[in-house]
Amino acid sequence: xxGNVLDLARRWGLTAFFTPTRSSARxxxxxxxxxxxxxxxxxxxxxxxxxxxRTAIAAFAEVDGQxxxxxxxxxxxRVSWWRGVLPADRARERQMRAxxxxxxxxxxxxxxGDFNTWLEPGEGAYRLAVEQFPDAPPGLPVATYGDRLAxxxxxxxxxxxxxxxxxxxxxxxxxxxYPLMAVLGRS
Numbered sequence: 554x555x556g557n558v559l560d561l562a563r564r565w566g567l568t569a570f571f572t573p574t575r576s577s578a579r580x581x582x583x584x585x586x587x588x589x590x591x592x593x594x595x596x597x598x599x600x601x602x603x604x605x606x607r608t609a610i611a612a613f614a615e616v617d618g619q620x621x622x623x624x625x626x627x628x629x630x631r632v633s634w635w636r637g638v639l640p641a642d643r644a645r646e647r648q649m650r651a652x653x654x655x656x657x658x659x660x661x662x663x664x665x666g667d668f669n670t671w672l673e674p675g676e677g678a679y680r681l682a683v684e685q686f687p688d689a690p691p692g693l694p695v696a697t698y699g700d701r702l703a704x705x706x707x708x709x710x711x712x713x714x715x716x717x718x719x720x721x722x723x724x725x726x727x728x729x730x731y732p733l734m735a736v737l738g739r740s
Contacts, residue, residue, distance in 0.1 A: 557727050558585050568614075572597035574606045574627070583608065584625055584666070590614040592623065598655045603629040603644040609652050609666070617738055619712050622662025626652055628678060630669040645669060646677035653685055661715070662686075663735060665707040679706065686710045690717045690735075697721060697731045707733045716740040 562569035568591050573583040586592060595612040609626035628645040645668065656664075664686045670676040674683075674694065683689070686708035694703030709717045719735040726732065 558587070561726065562587050568592050570595045570610060570612060572608050572610055574608050584610050584627055586610050586612060586623055586625055588612075588614050588623065590616060598626075598652060600626065600628070600648040601644075601651050603648070604631060605629075607648060609655075611656060613662075619661060619715075621737065622656065622660045622664075622710075624652070624656055624662065624664045625666040627667045628669045630667075642670075642672055642676050642678070646681065649678035649681045653681060656685075658685070659710075661710050661712040663707060663709055663717075663737070665705070665733060665735075667705050667730060669704050670706070671702070671704070682706070682708050688717065690719055695721050695733070697733065698729065705730055705733055707735050709735075709737070711737070714740055 558571065559569065567587045567589060569585060569587050570592055571583055571585045573581050575582050592612040592614055598609040598611055600607040600609055607627060607629060609624060611622065611624045613620050614623055628648050664682055668678055670679045688709040688711040694706055696703055697705040707719055711717060715737060717735050717737045719733055722732040722734055
């Protein structure tokens, strides 16, 4: 795991889980979940391979007596030339379908990550996710890449009487994307 993510989790007293996808000489890339609550039943989920290996993380956390699903992923950003230039949106849709099939249906929770939805909310992967996690707070999506593209998203399936607040982090923490942060609780 990238030392910055581990250091950040330790410094802020957060629970962290990381699943690697690929390594380079200087860093290890993958998905991470950082939470203020302990994470249980944590698992890595392999997504259909397109251009390179992609994974997701699913876990549960208890918040105010409610067990909540927490899931994150990093979907394909492009596909190989032999698959064509435009079908990247179909590749992300395949990956989202596979992820949603692995998550428990109807369980309250949060789905977030780098959707890489260059075609914005009209893209299939985004539409599939919103069908399953329809409780997005007002104001989403927000630019997380280059101050103009909303590639990263937080979607919610909230228990009755709950609300979510979110914001874009003030720093990129070494990434090329701004993280999104959310607070959930009873309204």
